[in-house]
Amino acid sequence: MTSTDKPRATPQRQAILDTLNDVDDFRSAQEVHELLAAEGSGVGLATVYRTLALYADHGLVDVLRREDGEAIYRRCSDTHHHHLVCRSCGATVEVEGPAVERWTSAIAAEHGFSELSHTLEIVGTCADCRKG
């Protein structure tokens, strides 16, 4: 699944990574494409999809799914973390959870599972939106 050979460097790929770096937040492929177009880059939509999939495969970006199923990407830090997402405004807070890591490992071992990966998404309404 996770390939190891190095992707070729191209200006388009660089632009896509730069965009993700700049926003420092989750964005869909479509949104990345719009951002690029807004700053005059003519990177094609298909290229955005291919590049994001490529980097997700290489572990350079995190992939999540919105509630409607659309894939969203974010340049990720190295440590494993989870996300607290506001269902109303989409604000995200990155949280770490050693407790969760330990618990999942224990449960999995108990059932004979190995080579674990897990996804934890916490969705709620943030303080601002509750007031609003």
Place this chain on the structure above:
Amino acid sequence: MTSTDKPRATPQRQAILDTLNDVDDFRSAQEVHELLAAEGSGVGLATVYRTLALYADHGLVDVLRREDGEAIYRRCSDTHHHHLVCRSCGATVEVEGPAVERWTSAIAAEHGFSELSHTLEIVGTCADCRKG
């Protein structure tokens, strides 16, 4: 989001719930539709989608997303639980995690979030598949 008025009872809705009961596993709307068609029911695809969305809204069914973004549904028990899924054979084990519940509540409160819901998926390779 979660509405409280009672949905009207119809044979189609009953058939859809029955199907989910029978398989006791996650199925996509398309798959539910196929299963119904296979046993001679002429329930329309749109109705399957509408019904699953309706019951998901009412908390009668759990919704998850496959890796490709397709939504899958399962009739859920009343207690909140999570799933341990084998990436190879698809076997699922239902697990409860009071520790996780507590942790998510604490983290969310710390960041001012309310009206929580969360999804935790643990993916791994089960003992049988490891033996191969």
Place this chain on the structure above:
DNA sequence: GCCGTCTTGACAACGATTCTCATTCTCATT
């Protein structure tokens, strides 16, 4: 500089999901 290969862009194709709308069905009320 040259060549084989990887990448790109434009657009078609695809598939899951939602929408539309005329018809049918539920159900509280007679």
Place this chain on the structure above:
DNA sequence: AATGAGAATGAGAATCGTTGTCAAGACGGC
């Protein structure tokens, strides 16, 4: 049991995110 208002249904079109196709262009080793 009949009725009527509103909800639900089915068929198919429409939407939209995503992937495939393919000719043209860029990259890097030579």
